[in-house]
Amino acid sequence: xxxxxxxxxxxxxxxxxxxxxxxxxxxxxxxxxxxxxxxxxxxxxxxxxxxxxxxxxxxxxxxxxxxxxxxxxxxxxxxxxxxxxxxxxxxxxxx
Amino acid sequence: xxxxxxxxxxxxxxxxxxxxxxxxxxxxxxxxxxxxxxxxxxxxxxxxxxxxxxxxxxxxxxxxxxxxxxxxxxxxxxxxxxxxxxxxxxxxxxxxxxxxxxxxxxxxxxxxxxxxxxxxxxxxxxxxxxxxxxxxxxxxxxxxxxxxxxxxxxxxxxxxxxxxxxxxxxxxxxxxxxxxxxxxxxxxxxxxxxxxxxxxxxxxxxxxxxxxxxxxxxxxxxxxxxxxxxxxxxxxxxxxxxxxxxxxxxxxxxxxxxxxxxxxxxxxxxxxxxxxxxxxxxxxxxxxxxxxxxxxxxxxxxxxxxxxxxxxxxxxxxxxxxxxxxxxxxxxxxxxxxxxxxxxxxxxxxxxxxxxxxxxxxxxxxxxxxxxxxxxxxxxxxxxxxxxxxxxxxxxxxxxxxxxxxxxxxxxxxxxxxxxxxxxxxxxxxxxxxxxxxxxxxxxxxxxxxxxxxxxxxxxxxxxxxxxxxxxxxxxxxxxxxxxxxxxxxxxxxxxxxxxxxxxxxxxxxxxxxxxxxxxxxxxxxxxxxxxxxxxxxxxxxxxxxxxxxxxxxxxxxxxxxxxxxxxxxxxxxxxxxxxxxxxxxxxxxxxx
Numbered sequence: 001x002x003x004x005x006x007x008x009x010x011x012x013x014x015x016x017x018x019x020x021x022x023x024x025x026x027x028x029x030x031x032x033x034x035x036x037x038x039x040x041x042x043x044x045x046x047x048x049x050x051x052x053x054x055x056x057x058x059x060x061x062x063x064x065x066x067x068x069x070x071x072x073x074x075x076x077x078x079x080x081x082x083x084x085x086x087x088x089x090x091x092x093x094x095x
Numbered sequence: 096x097x098x099x100x101x102x103x104x105x106x107x108x109x110x111x112x113x114x115x116x117x118x119x120x121x122x123x124x125x126x127x128x129x130x131x132x133x134x135x136x137x138x139x140x141x142x143x144x145x146x147x148x149x150x151x152x153x154x155x156x157x158x159x160x161x162x163x164x165x166x167x168x169x170x171x172x173x174x175x176x177x178x179x180x181x182x183x184x185x186x187x188x189x190x191x192x193x194x195x196x197x198x199x200x201x202x203x204x205x206x207x208x209x210x211x212x213x214x215x216x217x218x219x220x221x222x223x224x225x226x227x228x229x230x231x232x233x234x235x236x237x238x239x240x241x242x243x244x245x246x247x248x249x250x251x252x253x254x255x256x257x258x259x260x261x262x263x264x265x266x267x268x269x270x271x272x273x274x275x276x277x278x279x280x281x282x283x284x285x286x287x288x289x290x291x292x293x294x295x296x297x298x299x300x301x302x303x304x305x306x307x308x309x310x311x312x313x314x315x316x317x318x319x320x321x322x323x324x325x326x327x328x329x330x331x332x333x334x335x336x337x338x339x340x341x342x343x344x345x346x347x348x349x350x351x352x353x354x355x356x357x358x359x360x361x362x363x364x365x366x367x368x369x370x371x372x373x374x375x376x377x378x379x380x381x382x383x384x385x386x387x388x389x390x391x392x393x394x395x396x397x398x399x400x401x402x403x404x405x406x407x408x409x410x411x412x413x414x415x416x417x418x419x420x421x422x423x424x425x426x427x428x429x430x431x432x433x434x435x436x437x438x439x440x441x442x443x444x445x446x447x448x449x450x451x452x453x454x455x456x457x458x459x460x461x462x463x464x465x466x467x468x469x470x471x472x473x474x475x476x477x478x479x480x481x482x483x484x485x486x487x488x489x490x491x492x493x494x495x496x497x498x499x500x501x502x503x504x505x506x507x508x509x510x511x512x513x514x515x516x517x518x519x520x521x522x523x524x525x526x527x528x529x530x531x532x533x534x535x536x537x538x539x540x541x542x543x544x545x546x547x548x549x550x551x552x553x554x555x556x557x558x559x560x561x562x563x564x565x566x567x568x569x570x571x572x573x574x575x576x577x578x579x580x581x582x583x584x585x586x587x588x589x590x591x592x593x594x595x596x597x598x599x600x601x602x603x604x605x606x607x608x609x610x611x612x613x614x615x616x617x618x619x620x621x622x623x624x625x626x627x628x629x630x631x632x633x634x635x636x637x638x639x640x641x642x643x644x645x646x647x648x649x650x651x652x653x654x655x656x657x658x659x660x661x662x663x664x665x666x667x668x669x670x671x672x673x674x675x676x677x678x679x680x681x682x683x684x685x686x687x688x
Contacts, residue, residue, distance in 0.1 A: 020677050024589075027184045034180045038173045043341055046334065055306025056314025057332040064169035065390040066302060069176045069383050076183045076379055080372035083188070087369065092680040094367050 019090040026082055030075050038068040098430075098492050102241040105496035106503060109279050110256060113272045113507070137370045141377025143270045144361040146277035148352075149382060150226075150509030151233020153389070154280060155502050156566035159480030161393035162400075165323075165331035167341060169390070171566060174345045174573075176379060176386055178352020181581075183375030186353055187362040189588045191371035192675070192682045196363060197516075198356040198580060199524040205587040205676075207669055208595035209529060214602045216524045218579035219356045221610065222572050223513045223520075224554060226355070228621070229568035230513070231558025233506040236478045236565070239434045241499040246434070247559055253503070254555040257510045258548060270364070273512070276504040281384055283501020287485040287494050288388050291395050294488060301391035319398050325409035326401070327455030331394065337637040344570075347644035351573025354581030357509075357516035368679035396484050403487065404450040404472065413447040413471075427486035431479055438474035443467055478564050510554075514547045521546035562617040570641040571613055578609035578647025586655055588677070591670045593659045601655025609647035616640035 041049060046060025054062040087093035153175065161168045193201050198219060203212025231250055238249025285301070292304030296315055309315050320330045329335045352358065361378075362371045403425070404414050419425040419439075431437040439448050443466055450472040451458050462468070482502055485494045522543035527534050534542070561568050579602050586593040586601070593601075616633060617640055618625040630639040638646060675681070 016674070016678055023677075030180065030184055034177060038177050038345065039342055042169065042173055043334075043338065043345070055308075056316035056318075056320075057306075061166055061169075061316075061332050062306070064166060065172055065305075066387055068173045069379075069386055072176050072180050073376065073379050073383055075180050076372075076376040079184055080369070080376055083372055084369045087679055092678045094369070094679050094682050 015090055016092065019086065019092055022086055022090075023083065026079065026086070030079055033071065034075060037063055037071040042068050096492070098495060099243060101492045101496040102499045105493070105500040106241060109500040109504060112275055112279075113504075114256075114259060116272045116275055119271075137365055137374040138377050139270070139274060140361060140365055140370075140374050141379075142277045142381050143273040144358065144374070144378040145381035146273040146280060146504070146508045147361065147512035148355075148358050148378070148509065149280065149385060149505055150565075150569060151230050151237075151502065151506035152566040152569035153382075153385060154284060154505035155233045155236060155481050156478050156564050156569075158389045158392040158396065158484075159477035160564065160566055161390055162397040162480055163475075163477055165329065166334055167336045170341055170345045170348065171570075172386055172390060174348025175352060176382060177345070178349040179375055179379040179382070181349060181353035182358070182362075183372060183379075185585050186359065186581075186588070187371040187375050188368045188679065189676045190359060190584070191362050191365060192368050192677075192679060194363075194682060196360075197519050197523055198359055198584070199520060200528070202580075202583050202587065202598070203524070203528070205669065205672065206583075206593075206595045206598040207666065208599060211583075211595055211599050211602070212524055212528060214599055214606075215580065215583065216520045218575070218602060218606050219520045220517060221606065222351075222354075222575040222579065223356065223517050224550060224557075225575060226569055226572035227510055227513050227517075227550065227554035228557045228561055229565045229572065230506045230510040231554050232561040232568060233478070233502065233565040234510070235558060236434070236436065236476075237482060237499065237502040237506065239436070240431065240479070240482055243433065250555050250558050253507065253510075254551050257507050257514065258551050273508050276508040277381060279497075280501040280504040280508075281381070283497045283499075283504070284385050284392075284481075285388055287488070287490055287498060288392050288395075290490050290494065291399070291484070291488045292391060295395055295398065301395070302387040305391040305394055315398065316394060319394055319401075322401050322405070322409050323397070326405075326450065327452035327458030331397065340637045340639055340642050343638060343645045344642035347574045347577050347642050347648075348570060350577035350581045350648050351570075351575075351644055354576035354579070354584070355573070356520070356576070356580065357512040359584075360516055360519075368682050392481065392484065396480050396487065399484075399487050400475075401450070404448060413449045415447050416441055417446065419448065424489055427483050430486070431483055434479070436474070436476035436479045437483075439472050442469055442471055448472060476564075510551075514550055517550045518543040518546040557621060560621070560623060562621040567641060571617070574613065574641060574644025574647065575606065575609055577644035578605035578651055582648050582651035582655065586652070588673065590656075590659075591673045592664060593655050594662055594665045596662045597655040597657075597659030600658040601651040601653075604654040605647045605651025608650055609643055612643045612647075613640045 041060055042064035049060055050058040052059040157171050160171065190201060195201055199212045199215035202215040203209060231253065234253035235246040235250045238244060238252055239246045242249065288301040289299055292298055292301040295309055296304040296307040298304040298307045305315065307315060309318055311318065316332055320332055324330050362374060365371050365374050405411065406414055419428055428437060441448060445466065448471045449467045451470055453462065453470040482498060485498055522539050526542045527539050562571065582605060583598050583602050586598065616626055616628050616630055628634045633639050
């Protein structure tokens with residue numbers, strides 16, 4: 001994979017394109033989860049999961065007030081870890 | 096030692112610390128002034144960004160809004176944290192790779208247009224100024240109470256302090272000052288919450304206490320729902336408002352978070368692209384510590400307050416005026432009454448203060464039978480809740496002093512960060528980038544400082560008559576950032592096709608329509624009484640002015656894409672610039688230009 005670093009940084013190689021579409025795919029998956037826990041479980045889908053009780057109220061309330069925040073944290077750290085790995089895989093990491 | 100002296104000691108000591116750090120880290124060159132030479136570790140940067148970003152809205156205002164509305168105001172919790180996901184995934188690493196100092200610089204270069212840069216500067220100034228007004232509202236509330244001065248004097252003192260260290264410190268001073276401020280504010284927020292959670296549920300972690308059982312063996316939230324509905328208020332955990340508006344509001348706050356220039360600037364200051372990704376995560380860790388506690392603070396305070404007014408239970412007699420005046424547990428009511436933000440009145444002259452929802456039909460029956468003549472807790476400003484909370488729960492005097500220092504840390508740190516964004520936009524993007532490109536480094540720094548002074552004067556003036564509670568004013572600022580800056584940045588990275596004309600048209604439409612919508616509901620330039628509509632009956636469906644940012648963002652995206660399609664594709668070198676931004680390889684240190 002060492003030959004990739006010899007390209008000037010402004011030219012997009014075939015691998016660079018694959019790197020970008022892999023990145024976009026990971027972003028899309030993360031954003032689907034992001035929307036599901038907040039807009040979904042926290043607001044719209046709350047009635048559907050209201051049968052699951054959490055300390056005097058229901059799961060949707062927990063997602064709206066705490067659960068989404070915890071999932072957001074997990075998403076950002078997952079993305080950072082996954083992308084730093086992807087950078088190395090495609091040899092596009094910083095020196 | 097009396098409470099006033101204790102407050103002075105805590106507030107004074109924390110100020111001395113911040114100013115000391117600002118002097119110690121005084122900026123020399125322009126590069127240090129804006130970005131601290133990029134030597135900031137992701138964890139340090141995360142902590143400073145958290146302090147920078149968590150403002151009076153988060154610290155002073157948010158829990159109060161949750162306490163008196165319940166579930167429906169979860170929007171603030173999700174909105175103000177969910178934006179970090181957008182920031183970390185869609186903006187931070189690419190803007191760091193781009194390697195310039197300011198947001199307008201990126202927009203100007205990517206859209207190869209000084210006009211785009213100018214429009215970005217205007218958007219930034221409008222959003223940041225609105226945001227500073229919200230901070231000043233918080234500063235006024237905090238100083239009004241703790242220094243026992245009126246609101247206007249409090250604002251002026253706060254303005255002088257912010258100005259002092261933002262002007263003399265610059266980014267480096269601000270970064271380390273903000274680390275100190277984070278520590279003060281998180282301790283001030285958490286310690287009283289731990290005490291109160293222990294008192295009510297026996298659980299030392301407030302975030303768990305919220306879902307725990309109280310002394311009676313019943314879950315806290317269930318007790319709360321019960322007593323508030325007994326008094327004719329809406330059940331705390333239930334959804335009452337409009338779902339569409341709730342979705343839009345949450346989305347506006349999220350997009351706005353990712354579009355606020357003073358937050359984005361932070362990610363220019365980390366050493367590497369990979370650090371920018373981690374940095375967003377660390378920032379959210381430090382923010383989450385407060386945000387997971389806030390809903391507990393709100394619910395527990397609501398419970399404590401309601402029980403104070405109905406000490407024998409909601410079906411028995413209300414608290415007597417005599418008790419309020421003589422029992423030390425009610426001292427907080429007298430002290431807060433002085434600020435004019437709390438008021439009660441024995442309307443029916445029965446010697447008791449009945450706190451209930453006098454608009455609820457079932458309560459009108461009970462009131463008629465008992466001889467009540469309306470709710471007698473006539474004024475309870477939501478913004479006082481967090482600051483009054485330790486007093487309501489009868490916590491020791493030093494906790495109250497600490498909360499005073501924390502609230503001010505939150506307001507001042509954000510105000511300073513915003514002023515820095517404002518001053519760099521004016522000096523770097525407007526003066527050096529447009530008016531006088533050959534200006535000396537010294538002249539640039541001078542213009543930065545003049546811009547700060549002007550911004551703080553305007554914000555202080557408008558802060559005296561704010562368009563809403565601190566968190567609501569701040570929500571408007573997020574809406575403006577969402578409608579103008581975020582779409583331009585995102586399209587600049589994720590589309591090679593969006594061109595100069597498209598981006599400028601998009602930003603102008605997004606910002607313009609949102610500004611007009613807000614002014615129509617909140618008054619032109621926030622002057623009270625000049626509004627044609629009210630948020631209780633908004634112009635478009637159920638969309639409140641605080642939620643309109645998401646609509647503005649959609650308009651921005653749509654306009655930019657349509658106009659770009661109809662006009663010429665960006666030149667080759669711009670398309671190459673976009674390609675290089677997408678790849679971490681070759682990210683050097685940032686350069687001024």
